[in-house]
Amino acid sequence: MKVAFFSTKAYDKEFMNRVNKQHEHKLTYFDTSLEVSTAILAHDYxxxxxxxxDKANKGTLQKLHQQGIRLIALRCAGFNNVDLKAAEELGIKVVRVPAYSPYAVAEHALAMILTLNRKTHIAYDRVRNGNFSLDRLMGFDMRGKTVGVIGTGKIGQIFASIMHGIGCHVIAFDPYPDQEFEQEGRVKYVPLDEIWKASDILSLHCPLTPDSHYMINEEAIDKMKDKVMLINTSRGGLVDTKAVIKALKYGKIGYLGLDVYEQEENLFFQDLSGHIIQDDDISRLMTFPNVLITSHQAFFTENAMTNIAETTLQNISDFEEGKDLKNEVKIS
Structure with missing residues (x-):
């Protein structure tokens, strides 16, 4: 099939081209993101x-449909950027990569926790400048801390198992709890209010839906422990950034680790080192010494990139051959 790839970087091309030798699709890569104004680039695909x-909203999908597009292949797990109702009405199939490397994301969440706790990023900069002082580098033992996990899909379960393995008490919330996972003894499901009140460390591993949008808001934060650590490696829209900034200023949130950000499409995956950042909220976040921000890199391992390429191109091949689309996204 002739496939137009949007928002591509050099590493996307490398892994897709390597795996495509088995599929022989005709791939064209565009650096630009997909939106209404760039949909014309998909002409003849x-x-x-x-x-x-990328923004596959109704207007964008209508333009794609007019140009003969029959398939949207997401090379990620999330699909909140696709208007599924519009896609269904237009007869456009949507497929995704549901699990490319859940270990990569879970391990990145752990890395953020340990970095914020033991302040290794600050110590690294100090030592390189000849400062060997231990002032303000005090951390805490992870063992015995209560870790709250929101969402226990594959990533959430792996993360919960890791935290249990280092001696934490793990509690979790999921609207669809996995009873078999709980019976293994590594996690206990509790109501959401108990998650807020009991957690020393809170990690988000759930999809962004209308129900979960801004689930971390002023009301939820007010119920949390003082100096709570909050980690988000899922979707930026789960967190009300302004509420979090306020909580950081007054010490309610003691540590914040973000690999995603609600306005990240204007920032992440770009080199803006020579530019003035126009986003006041992320600029404010970057002034806090107890905030760690990474640019949506939790997934970024060789294993994950290979799995993404393999699943994405297999999804496309299955569509071309009229096979069952096991990774199709449908309106629930």
Whole structure:
């Protein structure tokens, strides 16, 4: 099939081209993101492949449909950037990569926790400048801390198991709890209010839906422990950034680790080192010494990139051959 890839970087091309030797699709890569104004680039293609910050809203999908696009292939797990109702009405199939490397994301969440706790990023900079002082580098033992996990899909379960393995008490909330996982003894499901009140460390591993949008808001934060550590490696829209900034200023949130950000499409995956950042909220976040921000890199391992390429191109091949689309996204 002729496939137009949007929002591509050099590493996307490397892994897709390597795996495509087995599929022989005709791939064209565009650096630009997909939106209404760039949909024209998909003219004469049969499918488009998009990433987390591309915008497949109704207007964009209508333009794609007019140009003969029959398939949207997401090279990620999340699909909140696709208007599924519009896609269904237009007869455009949507497929995704549901699990490319859940270990990568879970391990990145752990890395953020340990970095914030033991302040290794600050110590690294100090030592390189000849400062060997231990002042303000005090951390705490992880063992015995209560870790709250929101969402226990594959990533959430792996993260919970890791935290249990280092001696933490793990509690979790999921609207669809996995009873078999709980019976293994590594996690206990509790109501959401108990998660807020009991957690020393809170990690988000749930999808962004209308129900979960801004689940971390002023009301939820007020119920949390003082100096709570909050980690988000899922989707930026789960967190009300302004509420979090307020909580950081007054010490309610003691540590914040973000690999995602609600306005990240204007920032992440770009080198803006020579530019003035126009986003006041993220600029404010970067002034706090107890905040760690990474640019949506939790997924970024060789294993994950290979799995993404393999699943994405297999999804496209299955569509082309009229096979059952096991990774199709449908309106629930």
């Amino acid at each position: 049969e499918a488009v492949c998009i990433f987390v910050n």
